[in-house]
């Protein structure tokens with residue numbers, strides 16, 4: 052995707068119409084200069100015909116230019132908006148690993164800085180087109196006056212363009228470097244916004260991030276941006292200088308070359324007339340250079356390629372069993388290593404997760420629990436082996452087919468203000484659930500939207516749980532949901548919520564470290580260094596049957612029944 056094809060790809064018809072109007076404006080410019088020249092030759096009595104010609108030519112220059120600009124302004128603004136939407140879609144269409152390896156700082160930078168730079172350049176396109184048309188029109192006029200003058204002009208311009216390339220190339224190098232500094236800058240800024248608490252507590256680190264990180268990167272960013280833009284400006288001034296020099300050369304050498312005084316007047320008039328449009332065009336070139344760098348940077352993200360996972364959904368609309376069984380068959384996921392060492396492998400794992408069962412995935416930190424969950428959800432395609440949905444390999448159905456059956460609450464959950472849309476969900480049901488989770492008086496749901504999400508970490512997770520339960524998805528996955536909950540709600544989660552979901556025929560998978568509840572599970576998958584190992588005997592603790600909170604029976608919860616999308 053380059054800058055012009057970006058515009059042209061949106062609406063060819065608009066581009067063609069805008070260019071036609073631009074060309075008309077350029078042609079009218081040519082006529083206008085010719086008319087001006089004729090008027091200058093007969094200043095004592097220009098006559099009505101010249102007056103009418105002047106009015107028509109001037110009106111056409113302005114009107115055609117305005118039409119071209121308006122068409123391009125609309126197109127430019129729509130292009131930027133579509134670019135932003137496309138970028139969001141492509142990010143969400145990309146494989147999780149790709150997103151993780153790009154990192155949030157770079158994605159943020161793409162969605163804000165790059166799109167902003169492109170917006171600036173795209174907004175300049177109408178001016179650029181209109182003024183370029185005027186410049187081209189004037190050139191054609193010069194050619195019509197005298198081929199010698201046009202050739203002389205083109206010779207000067209060719210030398211100018213060749214020399215123009217030198218600073219422009221160098222400017223490109225600086226702008227590309229500046230773009231890289233910008234990514235680093237976003238990483239530092241992310242530390243400031245996400246690590247505020249830690250930075251407030253640690254003066255040395257604060258100084259390292261602010262002075263060393265933001266400060267030093269900022270210096271490099273300022274240096275390379277300034278050099279890049281300055282070089283473009285110098286190149287622009289050089290172009291303008293050559294243009295003016297061509298007037299001097301023509302005026303001094305023109306008569307010796309056999310060019311008439313009238314033609315030389317016309318030439319001077321044309322060159323002076325296009326001086327302002329030319330300066331405008333040359334001033335817009337740095338913005339185009341920056342936009343080209345931003346586009347290259349967007350292209351280098353290589354988004355939207357979830358290899359092997361994007362296949363049509365052949366089973367849409369067909370009858371399916373209410374429950375969804377997931378299974379892993381020799382499924383393994385390999386993390387490539389950044390260093391010389393071998394990366395980390397989770398698997399190969401064979402496991403079944405059947406409807407109406409509760410599986411606990413347990414193991415030490417870094418043993419591979421979350422990775423297994425991501426494979427099971429279709430977020431990570433297995434490096435080898437397969438994930439199956441109701442016995443059909445995901446590779447045959449597409450990961451989307453799997454993902455649409457799962458509601459997950461991950462350890463680093465992002466809470467949306469709105470509940471997942473589900474036909475059976477109503478506000479009352481959501482509010483009943485909120486009340487069961489001790490959130491009444493704090494949060495209400497109105498028209499599917501939480502009244503607030505400015506809550507504690509544990510409370511936000513309760514809201515995410517409400518969303519998952521109301522989603523009606525047949526598979527539920529919780530990654531250490533209870534870790535942030537107080538003992539009362541932790542107990543409620545394990546002894547009421549999870550068994551209730553199981554009773555409804557859902558396939559429930561919970562990653563946990565809470566060994567006192569392991570006895571509640573139908574199966575416990577224990578991971579060690581990426582492999583499933585035999586768990587130690589899981590015993591029901593004394594009095595385990597009485598752990599449900601008084602008055603909070605499974606029946607009192609009333610979440611909707613599992614359904615297939």
Ligand SMILES: Nc1ncnc2c1ncn2[C@@H]1O[C@H](COP(=O)(O)OP(=O)(O)OP(=O)(O)O)[C@@H](O)[C@H]1O
Nearest residue numbers: 151386387395414415416417418419420421422423
């Ligand atoms: N984004 C990543 N890039 C590279 N390697 C990773 C990444 N995430 C995890 N790993 C590797 O995979 C291993 C397992 O990570 P995973 O998050 O699955 O562990 P976990 O059992 O969920 O740990 P925890 O209990 O701490 O959440 C890690 O030890 C690490 O070596």
